[in-house]
Amino acid sequence: MAAIHRPPAAPCPPVLCLASASPRRRELLASIGVAVEVRPVDIDETPRPGEAAVAYVTRLAREKACAGARGTTLPTLGSDTAVVCDGEILGKPRDQAHAAAMLGSLSGRDHEVLTAVAVSGPAGVLERCVTTRVVMREIAAAEIDAYWATGEPADKAGGYAIQGLAAVFVARIEGSHSAVVGLPLFETAELLARQGVPLWCRADSR
Numbered sequence: 001m002a003a004i005h006r007p008p009a010a011p012c013p014p015v016l017c018l019a020s021a022s023p024r025r026r027e028l029l030a031s032i033g034v035a036v037e038v039r040p041v042d043i044d045e046t047p048r049p050g051e052a053a054v055a056y057v058t059r060l061a062r063e064k065a066c067a068g069a070r071g072t073t074l075p076t077l078g079s080d081t082a083v084v085c086d087g088e089i090l091g092k093p094r095d096q097a098h099a100a101a102m103l104g105s106l107s108g109r110d111h112e113v114l115t116a117v118a119v120s121g122p123a124g125v126l127e128r129c130v131t132t133r134v135v136m137r138e139i140a141a142a143e144i145d146a147y148w149a150t151g152e153p154a155d156k157a158g159g160y161a162i163q164g165l166a167a168v169f170v171a172r173i174e175g176s177h178s179a180v181v182g183l184p185l186f187e188t189a190e191l192l193a194r195q196g197v198p199l200w201c202r203a204d205s206r
Helices: 023-031 053-069 096-106 141-149 165-169 177-181 185-194
Strands: 016-018 036-038 076-085 088-090 110-121 124-136 170-174
Touching: 016 023, 016 053, 023 036, 023 177, 023 185, 053 076, 053 110, 053 124, 076 096, 076 185, 096 141, 110 177, 110 185, 124 177, 124 185, 141 165, 165 170, 177 185
Parallel strands: 016 036, 016 076
Antiparallel strands: 076 088, 076 110, 110 124, 124 170
């Protein structure tokens, strides 16, 4: 019997605007079948005086979603992640010394990763913030230097990427792995459903 040749399936049309240039968030959304239109936004990410970490990441997620929603009819998702240790928000490293100091402070102990997601759409602006506890093993100074040389930590909050080479530093987590990567999928799916955004797109259902 001759094989049936079918043309390649057309890509799914975007059902969501992603107000972020993060490839990790785009990949996480793709993993649950959500096709996105990428619309990065530029907002001031400076913490306000006395602003708590939960309030900080939630505010940034909301501001990103609202900024990205301008000029599109699609529901729009904004998200932000912060690494918090002893109540201090650890941002992206300024340089190697800063990255080494942050990883040194996380070595051999636990810290929190907070990821907020906001979705603007027909139901208004819906928000969730997820906290995950991450426990690191002891990390030697030579390992920190070698990790910096890979280039991976340069643009990562807290100076590490759990989904990348730094996975070997993580003893365990308590909470959402996808939230540490950049987007809590369980909570995100709930928000998307409330905004009428479908999951598991299949452009070719033949």
